[in-house]
Amino acid sequence: MIRLIPGESFLEASCAFGCRASLQEGFNDFLAGHCGEGTGSNRVLQGTRTVEWPLRCSTGITAYKKRSQTNGPNVKSSAFLFITLTACAQQRPVVLAPVRMETTGDTSTTGPVSRRVFDTHRDDPFATTNRIDWPGPNGYRSARGAPGPEYWQQRADYSIVVTLDTSTTELTGSVEIRYTNNSPDTLRFVWIQVDQNLYRTGSKGSALFPADSRWGVRGFEGGYNLTDVRVNGASVRPRINDTMMRLDLPTQLAPHGGKATIAIRYSFRVPEHGSDRMGRDSALYEIAQWFPRMAVYDDVRGWNTDPYLGQGEFYLEYGDFDYSVTVPAGYVVAGSGILQNPNEVLTSEQRRRLSAAAGSSDVVQIITRAEADAGKTQPKPGARTWRFRARNVHDVAWAAAPDFRWDAASWNGILAQAYYEFPKAGTAWEHAAEQTQWTIRQYSELFLPFPYPQATSVAGPVGGMEYPMFVMVHYGNDDPASIFGTINHEHGHEWFPMVVGSNERRYAWMDEGFNTYLNAFANEARYPGQSAYPGYLRNWADAVTSGTQSPLMTAPDNIDPAALGAIGYRKPALVLLTLRNHVVGAASFDTAFREYIRSWAFKHPTPGDFFRSIENSTGEDLSWFWRSFFYTTDVLDIGIDGVSTHSADGQTFATIALHRFTSIPFPVRLRVAYADGTTQDFSFPVNIWARTDRFDAVVPVRGNVTGVRLWPDPSVPDWNPSNDTWGKPPTANTPGPVTR
Numbered sequence: 086m087i088r089l090i091p092g093e094s095f096l097e098a099s100c101a102f103g104c105r106a107s108l109q110e111g112f113n114d115f116l117a118g119h120c121g122e123g124t125g126s127n128r129v130l131q132g133t134r135t136v137e138w139p140l141r142c143s144t145g146i147t148a149y150k151k152r153s154q155t156n157g158p159n160v161k162s163s164a165f166l167f168i169t170l171t172a173c174a175q176q177r178p179v180v181l182a183p184v185r186m187e188t189t190g191d192t193s194t195t196g197p198v199s200r201r202v203f204d205t206h207r208d209d210p211f212a213t214t215n216r217i218d219w220p221g222p223n224g225y226r227s228a229r230g231a232p233g234p235e236y237w238q239q240r241a242d243y244s245i246v247v248t249l250d251t252s253t254t255e256l257t258g259s260v261e262i263r264y265t266n267n268s269p270d271t272l273r274f275v276w277i278q279v280d281q282n283l284y285r286t287g288s289k290g291s292a293l294f295p296a297d298s299r300w301g302v303r304g305f306e307g308g309y310n311l312t313d314v315r316v317n318g319a320s321v322r323p324r325i326n327d328t329m330m331r332l333d334l335p336t337q338l339a340p341h342g343g344k345a346t347i348a349i350r351y352s353f354r355v356p357e358h359g360s361d362r363m364g365r366d367s368a369l370y371e372i373a374q375w376f377p378r379m380a381v382y383d384d385v386r387g388w389n390t391d392p393y394l395g396q397g398e399f400y401l402e403y404g405d406f407d408y409s410v411t412v413p414a415g416y417v418v419a420g421s422g423i424l425q426n427p428n429e430v431l432t433s434e435q436r437r438r439l440s441a442a443a444g445s446s447d448v449v450q451i452i453t454r455a456e457a458d459a460g461k462t463q464p465k466p467g468a469r470t471w472r473f474r475a476r477n478v479h480d481v482a483w484a485a486a487p488d489f490r491w492d493a494a495s496w497n498g499i500l501a502q503a504y505y506e507f508p509k510a511g512t513a514w515e516h517a518a519e520q521t522q523w524t525i526r527q528y529s530e531l532f533l534p535f536p537y538p539q540a541t542s543v544a545g546p547v548g549g550m551e552y553p554m555f556v557m558v559h560y561g562n563d564d565p566a567s568i569f570g571t572i573n574h575e576h577g578h579e580w581f582p583m584v585v586g587s588n589e590r591r592y593a594w595m596d597e598g599f600n601t602y603l604n605a606f607a608n609e610a611r612y613p614g615q616s617a618y619p620g621y622l623r624n625w626a627d628a629v630t631s632g633t634q635s636p637l638m639t640a641p642d643n644i645d646p647a648a649l650g651a652i653g654y655r656k657p658a659l660v661l662l663t664l665r666n667h668v669v670g671a672a673s674f675d676t677a678f679r680e681y682i683r684s685w686a687f688k689h690p691t692p693g694d695f696f697r698s699i700e701n702s703t704g705e706d707l708s709w710f711w712r713s714f715f716y717t718t719d720v721l722d723i724g725i726d727g728v729s730t731h732s733a734d735g736q737t738f739a740t741i742a743l744h745r746f747t748s749i750p751f752p753v754r755l756r757v758a759y760a761d762g763t764t765q766d767f768s769f770p771v772n773i774w775a776r777t778d779r780f781d782a783v784v785p786v787r788g789n790v791t792g793v794r795l796w797p798d799p800s801v802p803d804w805n806p807s808n809d810t811w812g813k814p815p816t817a818n819t820p821g822p823v824t825r
């Protein structure tokens with residue numbers, strides 16, 4: 086899913102083609118020149134709003150020492166420094182305990198305290214109803230963070246047949262779900278997701294999210310009309326609770342492989358604004374959440390019945406899907422999976438071009454501009470049925486329009502496709518097939534080979550939304566970069582959560598966060614010399630200073646919508662980069678991350694599985710890291726109180742007095758400058774903070790020490806650069822890529 090720029094309303098941000106790219110997630114910095122996102126963030130930075138700084142600058146006793154020397158040009162990004170100084174200036178006189186350990190004791194009387202969400206996971210009013218984040222270890226989930234010998238998950242295979250009536254904008258059809266109970270439990274009822282009920286008057290989601298917001302239903306009245314519901318042929322009466330439906334089974338479903346067939350006839354009106362996950366624009370339809378889908382039954386929470394409210398995404402079972410879509414004869418359908426009846430719906434010329442594209446690394450036009458124009462002006466009578474099959478996926482989606490241009494190219498046997506109306510989608514979309522191909526290749530080489538036969542990008546009103554083998558991306562403009570970030574991001578979701586099927590509705594960081602981490606690699610490769618780090622950091626800083634932060638463990642529907650980009654996307658990506666580059670090392674983390682992906686491909690990992698998996702692979706106890714960055718809203722701030730030297734046995738030693746100002750420990754790296762102009766780096770493990778918030782780092786030195794700098798590599802997210810140097814500090818490394 087795409088996310089909004091914090092502080093911007095949906096309507097502001099989605100002002101059609103030219104600045105639709107401001108919606109782009111993943112790499113705002115690179116696009117600041119093309120669209121509004123960078124500008125938007127600057128506006129926040131330069132504003133005069135009162136900022137809240139609940140944790141970091143209220144450390145009283147020592148406060149933050151403003152030393153006489155100024156920071157060198159490479160200390161931290163100037164924007165970051167600006168935020169920090171501005172924020173600190175607000176509340177410096179407030180006195181609190183020097184180290185804050187999971188308390189909410191902010192006695193500040195300034196700042197918009199009423200906007201505070203919560204500071205620790207325990208403060209989340211819903212946390213006590215959380216079922217377990219760290220299940221096991223047991224036979225299902227092993228202590229090493231991999232599926233255990235008795236791991237099981239349910240299976241749902243679907244056959245769906247629908248007709249789209251473009252005159253009434255209604256979708257009518259049926260779904261047959263062949264459900265296999267692989268659990269050790271006998272099931273007497275099942276839960277099914279009926280997401281279209283978000284558009285029923287009075288739905289929970291419509292009450293929670295303002296009607297004019299991104300997730301808002303805009304006054305549309307829709308929802309599922311279920312006309313026949315059967316289990317194994319017997320009619321059953323569904324019990325519907327908002328977007329969830331319980332079916333009591335006529336006969337109990339046996340454990341370890343028992344099967345039931347659920348058949349539902351249904352219809353719904355297609356919303357124009359489908360919570361930015363589906364919708365329509367004139368003749369173009371983008372269709373998702375379009376059939377009743379099995380809720381996940383797992384070993385952690387039993388039935389996962391969190392309703393679809395809008396901001397939270399999905400959690401679905403894997404299986405094979407056969408679906409057919411009947412549309413007006415002139416329409417072209419793009420969808421998840423492989424087209425099964427090209428002979429019936431494509432011309433012989435289109436089929437010839439498609440097979441050429443399947444063997445071509447260069448883009449081939451399957452439907453040219455002239456042909457698409459003809460589709461717009463020469464409607465065909467009657468209807469046509471397009472059939473698709475998608476295997477080993479947990480969802481399918483599709484789009485249809487009479488005037489799609491269709492480009493395709495292949496890589497490694499995978500067809501990369503782009504469907505777009507022209508010129509509405511912008512000339513950027515003439516690059517979309519290549520961008521799709523590049524993205525699939527990039528992530529395949531870096532993380533796990535793309536396991537599906539094709540990847541499709543469709544241009545439309547949806548800002549950015551992902552489904553297996555199929556993504557929806559906003560219209561562009563003439564600049565190819567206006568869509569690249571979103572195409573890259575949405576296809577990154579093929580790895581999370583399409584292949585690694587975590588529970589997006591509860592853990593945005595395992596979906597959007599991991600994907601935004603991937604995006605840093607892709608974007609730094611696509612735009613050499615640039616770095617993902619400053620944009621990610623600025624976004625997190627905005628949420629901290631505006632008081633909208635909540636812990637990463639917060640369920641997405643409970644995250645302040647203004648902070649969704651920071652908490653769901655950028656902070657998790659940035660803390661993973663931090664873990665990789667400054668805690669366990671790039672090679673070690675890359676191995677561990679790939680191992681996690683491999684272990685949980687087509688399965689349902691929990692946060693605990695991820696934490697255990699990374700710890701086992703890297704050989705590090707990282708409990709402090711998870712606690713600090715995933716379960717609290719605290720930020721890192723370590724400083725230098727002072728430096729002294731002494732001699733003993735003919736050797737000179739420097740004592741560098743380190744001070745930890747927040748609850749967050751971190752391994753320390755120091756750079757010492759000598760009078761002769763040389764420098765020397767020293768490292769200390771995180772364990773130095775085990776018993777204390779002050780640590781004297783005693784190091785042997787080879788000359789007169791003239792200055793010291795914490796974090797010689799500037800991509801450590803220390804919140805307060807003003808206490809990171811002493812004397813005439815040595816220069817830091819030049820900021821650069823963070824994914825090497």
Ligand SMILES: [Zn+2]
Nearest residue numbers: 086087597600
């Ligand atoms: Zn996303």
